[in-house]
Amino acid sequence: MKRFIIIPIILITLTGMGQQSISLEECYGLVAENYPLAKQSQLIENQNSLDKAIISNAKLPQFNLDAQATYQSDVIEIPIPNANIEPLNKDQYRATLSVNQLIYNGGATNAALNVKSVQTKTKQKQVDVNLYQLKQQINQLYFSILLAQETDLLLKAKQTQLRAKLAEVQSGIKYGVILPTSDKVLEAELLKLNQQFREVESNKSALIETLSSIIGKNLNASTLFQNPLVDTQIRHDLNRPELELFQLKKDEIAHSEALISKQNAPKLLGFATGGYGNPGLNMLDNSFQTFYTVGVKLNWNVFDWNSNKKQRQSLAINKDIVDTEAETFKLNTNIELNQQQKEIDKIESFIASDLEIIKLRKEVLKSADSQLKNGVITASAYITELTNLYEDENTLVTHKIQLQLAKANYNVIKGQ
Known part of the structure; x- marks a missing residue:
């Protein structure tokens, strides 16, 4: 006997193991990985590597190759009679290779690299912010699917109850206790239920398809959407990625100020030039010669008409703008949180009322x-009371899902 009991249990277990399931947190993680916008993070990192390599090239020797051939209308002549100095050719040729090596620029290159690094972090955090803003859309889809699941269960419960009642009514008709057409009313209600099943199934399928597209994972009607235990813990601090973005913008401004302060620093370069031409460095030797020069060069912009100062003032204004954006964001977020908390309180009061209504409806249905x-009454009167109970139970389920959605949105707004 025990063998026959074990086999169905094993089959049920295997079926459950094979069913795909997903949670709300998994949806959050999948959208951060698979949404097309998420690819930008790696692209930004690749771009940063290239830009930093370009900036770092300033520390490497810079090579320049020049070549020219000219013909001039006149050349230098030595006004000394019988000097036997051959005049220069009017056609002249020269090819040079120059090397310039930066020795010192006040740390401007390293400052530029720091600016580029924080700019990259700012861009990547902006991607994170944009992805985070998808969470409320995911919440709406996910809990709408949960509501469809719960509605389907209610419909099945109602269907089971109607079928059982239909069997009772048909038996009563057979023995003349109940009016002959009473079963037709129940059969019509069962047909209406089939329409409701199809509508719920169609809506659920559309919601699942949309959610699947956003998170980049194939989901279907058989997927089990886990009912999350969503709770709200009142905290006074926000933990939104937008706040990190504002801080990174301020860091970017600070590094830009450091870069500007180094732009007018003296620059020391070493250089070397080698060449071959006619004439060479000796202008009196009218022949092709090799030549070279080496040296150091100092470049210092001692007066820039206060351009550097005005740039720093402009950055200070940008910093104030970021501060006002952060304050505005915090204010609006706190307003949203207060509104969401009031929504949670309202729905909780609705649920308490729903439970009382359902309790009364069950007593009425029991009497019917x-x-x-x-x-004593017709099947139509019974259907009316059964439908009233179902609608109130559906309202309770809707309010419970709405409460979970409100709490999930509260958490998203808070950044928990």
Whole structure:
């Protein structure tokens, strides 16, 4: 006997193991990985590597190759009679290779690299912010699917109850206790239920398809959407990625100020030039010669008409703008949180009322059930009371899902 009991249990277990399931947190993680916008993070990092390599090239020797051939209308002549100095050719040729090596620029290159690094972090955090803003959309889809699941369960429960009642009514009709057409009313209600099943299934399928597209994972009607235990813990601090973005913008401004302060620093370069031409460095030797020069060069912009100062003032204004954006964001977020908390309180009061209403509806339906069996009321009157109970139970389920959605949105707004 035990063998026959074990086999169905194993089959049920295997079926459950094979069913795909997903949670709300998994949806959050998948959208951060698979949403097309998420690819920008790696692209930004690749771009940063290239830009930093370009900036770092300033520390490497810079090579320049020049070549020219000219013809001039006149050349230098030595006004000394019988000097036997051959005049220069009017056609002249020269090819040079120059090397310049930066020795010192006040740390401007390293400052530029720091600016580029923080700019990259700012861009990547902006991607994170944009992805985070998808969470409320995911919440709406996910809990709408949960509501469809719960509605389907309610419909099945109602269907089971109607079928059982139909069997009772048909038996009562057979023995003349209940009016002959009473079963037709129940059969019509069962047909209406089939329409409701199809509508719920269609809506759920559309929601699942949309959610699947956003998170980049194939989901279907058989996927089990886990009911999350969403709770709200009142905290006074926000933990939104937008706040990190504002801080990174301020860091970017600070590094830009450091870069500007180094732009007018003296620059020391070493250089070397080698060449071949006619004439060479000796202008009196009218032949092709090799030549070279080496040296150091100092470049210092001692007066820039206060351009550097005005740039720093402009950055200070940008910093104030970022501060006002952060303050505005915090204010609006706190307003949203207060509104969401009031929504949570309202729905919780609705649920308490729903439970009382359902309790009363069940008592009414119990009485109607007894009256139908005894032929006191018609099947239509019974259907009315059963539908009233179902609608109130559906309202309770809707409010419970709405409460979970409100709490999930509260958490998203808070950044928990």
